[in-house]
Amino acid sequence: MTNKRPVETWFTDMDGVLVHEEDPIPGAAEFLDALKKHERPFLVLTNNSIFTPRDLRARLARAGIDVPEEAIWTSALATAQFLDDQRPGGSAYVVGETGLTTALHEIGYTTNDRDPDYVVLGETRTYSFEAITRAIRLIEAGARFIATNPDPSGPSPDGTLPATGSVAALITTATGRQPYYVGKPNSLMMRSALNRLEAHSETTVMIGDRMDTDIVSGxxxxxRTVLVLSGSTPKDKVESFPYKATRVVDSIADVVPLVEEFAP
Structure with a gap:
């Protein structure tokens, strides 16, 4: 790090930092063990809106990584909180999976396919042309357009999949309306995470594998930010960005000594 301020709170991305799909990245379990040893609050921040925190906890557990459900903060949860702040008790037409619909139901939102306050677009592995068409028509009729995150693609065991950003671009092309993205790189998601833990930005570190989402939002x-080279941004691309991470390391295993070094 560039200074010796204590680090009281740790944020980390999930895919590319702790796991690759279902496979753990070496050092992930040891990193979390070090946080628990020093009683450091932490959150796993993910733009993945498909799954609920309970689902993601189970997924991480299968990889041998123990993360409490309450320590997982998704773009779906951040989106729900944003909508609850903006228009409590509203309605939405949702294109997405259980992680998003559950988050909206838990804040008291209802689903509506006729005259919703919002069209909310999240990630799904089975985008429906019919649902996208309905979303386009509702936006044209006046519904406000919200998307959980701008990631254009995502990984799968079989290769790249189109993600929320790609489908949002399709809807924007058809309607001329840009969505408001809540998830990373919007720093709103980072600030909502800070509020969730009552943490302070000056004593928090964000670990991520993407310069264009994790690092810029931090x-x-x-x-302060740590870029790990185990995910999306390769080493030869780091210098092409007009901003830099506080520190660049090979993987989460290299962060374990930092937990010890910066423990208050």
């Missing part, structure tokens, strides 16, 4: 929230 930077804009005033948080």
């Amino acid at each position: 930077l804009e929230a005033g948080i």
Whole structure:
């Protein structure tokens, strides 16, 4: 790190940092063990809106990584919180999976396919042309357009899949309306995570594998950042960005000594 301020709170991305799909990344379990040893609050921040925190906890557990359900903060949860702040008790037409619909139901939102306050687009592995068409027509009729995150693609065991950003671009092309993205790189997600733990940006670190989401959102929230080279941003691309991470390391295993070094 560039300074010796204590690190009281740790944020980390999930895919590319702790796991690759169902496979653990070496050092992930040891990193979490170090946080628990020093009683450091932490959150796993993910743009994945498909799954609920309970689902993601089970997925991580299968990889031998123990993360409490309450320590997982998804773009779906951040989106739900944003909508609850903006228009409590509203309605939405949702294109997405259980992680998103559950988050919206838990804040008291109802689903509506006729005259919703919002069209909310999240990630799904089975985008329906019929659902996308309905979303386009509702936006044209005046529904506000929200998307959980701008990631254009995502990984799968069989290769790249189109993600929320790609489908949002399709809807934007058809309607001329840009969505408001809540998840990373919007620093709103980072600030909502800070509020969730009652943490301060000056004593928090964000670990991520993407310069264009994890690192830039941490930077804009005033948080120190660590880029791991085990995921999306390769080493030869790091210098092409007009901003930099506080530190660049090979993997989460290299962060374990930092937990010890910066423990208050």
